Amino acid sequence: MPERFGLKDVVVLSAVALLGVIVLLKMWQDDRVWDKLEALQTELQTQREMIASLANTPPPPPFNPVSQSTETADPRQDTSWSVSGVELTWLTPPAHPNDPRALPGFRDGGTLTEAIEGNPARFTPYLYDTSYGQRIVDLVCEPLVVRDFETLQDRAALAVAYQSDPDGMWCRVHLDPGARFSDGSPVTSEDVRWTFHEFVMHPALGAERWRDALGVIERVDVIDERTCEFRFIAPDFRNLEAALRMLSVLPKHVYAPLTIKEVTDSSGLLVGSGPFRLSTTGWSPGEPVVLVRNEFYNRPDAPIVDQLRFVTITDKGARLEAIRNSEVDIARPTASQLDSWSRDPALARDHKLIAWENARSGFTFMTWNCESELFNDARVRLAMTMLLDRERIVRDLYNGLGSACTGPFSTRTGQGDPAIEPMHYDIDGARSLLAQSGWTDHDGDGSIENKNGEPFVFTYMHAAGSISGPRLGAYLQDQCAAVGIECRVEAVEFGAFLDAVRTGSYDAASFKWRRSSLETDPHQLWHSTSPDNMSRWRSPLADELIDRGRSTADPIARRAVWHELHRLIHDKQPVTFLVNTNDLRIVHERIANVHAYAGGLDISEMFEGAR
């Protein structure tokens, strides 16, 4: 029987069509509301900028100079807050190392987009767990003192001056009277106290790492509205670093009304006084992070671009295609990617290819298990270092982007001793040292044995998925074979790899380590009591130097101690330091005033040229 188009079909089709029209009308109506909201937001932003400009404008001179408040006067004239008889350090205001305003084509405003490799899960201060989270927090929140990108010297941030106890037990800080949070409210010493005692140190907040790092501070006292004093538990070189440069100050009036659960469950609860602020209040993971210029940030190093965007691109090839497409302006390439782009004239012309040694750049090293019978003799470890041609490793494994490393400290910051030269590549010297320690070819089979006739066989372990690990392993195998050592290479899943190193169930392993601060604490890697002493090297002299260095307040005297430790580690080679790795970036040509400094790239001084 033929199927006919009946009344029922007409009704159904009409209902579907009506539904479609209603949905379309609803969308249209929503867009009209959207337009109204957008206009309202623009109006609010204009008013916000007007308020900020009013707040940043110096008030007219007072009629009666006697009644002039300390807030309106040059803060340098007021020392009433200070402890008499203790040296007072006035901080230089921050500035762009290369002033963009003097450059041709300078343009205020615009947008800069950076590709990041991973999804930041959150950037609530002190709760973020990735380097991307830290990067975003550092742009929105400020500590009391910052480092100059070029000279690495202290510059004023929230503090304009401080005093430090010669015995290292306290530090008094005077805040900038003009400092404002991004909502326009002033930064006070109560905000500093509250951030430390009631936010970071709150036991229910999952900020254990920060509590550990800031644990050298015993308490923060409010002296007056603009002055606070840090009291330390004991003299320690980390005291000033913790108090002045690590504690990012949060607005009490924003965070205090929230419960710890609300803070803990948040992903992007971020308000500060830094050069940028979040563009929206409700960010959730997976969305691009958009920061906008903080109108209340009025220091000379205020950013030039209006907007800073972070876009997650996980695939390394896609990151480079995105920069080629002008979808992003800054991306981090691999060494081989940078190398291949530098060989392409068109790409090299249209982009800035930057490789430089940041003072916080990492280093790679091969750690020897000093508790094993093979590597407990320093002569064997020295021989292993002499077997490795580090110039060749830099050239072949890192595309020439790096330099031979001599120790755990950066020589750029002065913590490392620049007089220490990398140990020379010397196979004959290595053979001789191995012979001195009892490893010779007794039976003429080409392999070296100890006095019991046991051959020298060890396993080099690297994390599975590592790019350089297998190549380094192949090179190590060849070099060991040249002196009669059998090296086996094993790739181990990352968790199991770390577990094996932590429990000492390994012979040799390679690592990359990033320096957490300009002056690093050697305790974690080298003190015999540290659970993270991967090489399991236990030296009473090193322990004594570390303890002495940590408790020495005078930076000059402390530097001498670190140099001595550097020399000791170099002489004993518990690990073979391989390469000081470079930081790498590709920046689109349209972004101007891009300079690589010891402190990194100063994103605030860059500006957008013609696209």
Add this chain to the structure above:
Amino acid sequence: MRRTTPIPALVIRRVLAAAVTMLVLTFAVFTFVELSPQADPFIDGAHAASPEPEPALPVRYLRWLGGMSPITFSADAPIGLRVPDLGHSASRGRPVADVIAPALGVTLALNALALVLIYICAIPTGILAGARRGGWFDVLSGGAVVALWAMPTMWAGVLAIGFLASDAHLGWFPIAGVHDADAASFRFLPSFADAGGFRRGYLLDTLWHIALPVACLAYGGFAILAKQTRASVMENLHADHVRTAIAKGADRSGVLRRHVVRNSLVPIITLTGALIPQLVSGSVVVEQIFSIPGMGTLVLDAVMRRDTDLLMANVVVIGGITILALLLADIAVRLADPRTGDEA
């Protein structure tokens, strides 16, 4: 005569079987996660001594299961219902439900679109190829289907970015993400600005961004479904009733539409149950290549960070979606053809 189970009984039977499957699956994953080494002992305080010895693994699993259970037992009310507690993500410091919810939405949307695309493209292709067996369309589509079948998703994704998204070649699509960084400020529908410029709007921008990921997710399923449809159409074309109808002079296209295509749909519906797990597992690769913050990315992240609660919740959600899809496919097949036996 074969006896068929009524649909409600079938559903109850399948749900019970699904519950057992979920128990086995979650116990296996829980055991592997718990026995694997710590991800990062240098930063997560793994050295800190635990104040109490940990209970045995089965006990830990039962505790976790207790938290997951939607049914509660208490003295006041013997049996109660509640929202299952998916736990707390250790790596993100937030409730797992809060972490999963946005990612699940993205992955479901991608997979739903991919599934629709697969059916829209594969069924006509399979029918045309089957109805004109040996013709040029059959030969061409057959070759294309085999090529697509053999192509790994990872490779296809990289090629798509390199040729279709990169400005070095066509540059038609964006490279990463599900929408533009400015999308939050877009109107929903496309529009023309006052100056005359075209503005995509949120809807079109999202479709533009997810075009390549959805295509990468869909092509494998398309190949399978097109082949299956072709085989099914050819089988039905040789059925007695079809040959009789054609021999009697019935219109060939009418016969094809009324008898062949309708009967060919049953195995295609069955195949949906197999396509959905394939799509979900394909999401892991596709989301990674196109930087999409979905369940696939979340699973990888949870594995890398040894985030037990997050990983277990992912397993439960993905396993649940798969089992639900299989159940729905069973019911759909039964509805489409009530003669189908219990083994459908």
